[in-house]
Amino acid sequence: MLHPQNPRDWYGLGRWKTRARFQMQSHPLCAHCLEKGLVVKAVIADHIEPHRGDWNRFWLGELQSLCRKCHESGKKFAEHRGFRSDIGLDGWPTDPAHPTYGNRVK
Numbered sequence: 001m002l003h004p005q006n007p008r009d010w011y012g013l014g015r016w017k018t019r020a021r022f023q024m025q026s027h028p029l030c031a032h033c034l035e036k037g038l039v040v041k042a043v044i045a046d047h048i049e050p051h052r053g054d055w056n057r058f059w060l061g062e063l064q065s066l067c068r069k070c071h072e073s074g075k076k077f078a079e080h081r082g083f084r085s086d087i088g089l090d091g092w093p094t095d096p097a098h099p100t101y102g103n104r105v106k
């Protein structure tokens, strides 16, 4: 399938805008904030697993709704370290991939 070479351009496609809008409508609150017991309006449809420029993963990968703050802080951290540092209401990290739960070798 022909598509723009630069993954940044994929976010400008009508097909993506439709998908992102549907994500925000079905999940209007920030997923990471909810894990911490906070109710925050989400503004970004984010790929849970980074698509890393893979066209199929971009379209088929599962999405989550995030607020801007979580998208910028949490995701960048997770993409570099492989886990998020958020702490949940019970005092434990919300991310099952957190080293607290044992290192998962990929």
Ligand SMILES: [Zn+2]
Residues within 6 Å of the ligand: 030, 031, 032, 033, 040, 066, 067, 068, 069, 070, 071
């Ligand atoms: Zn958030």
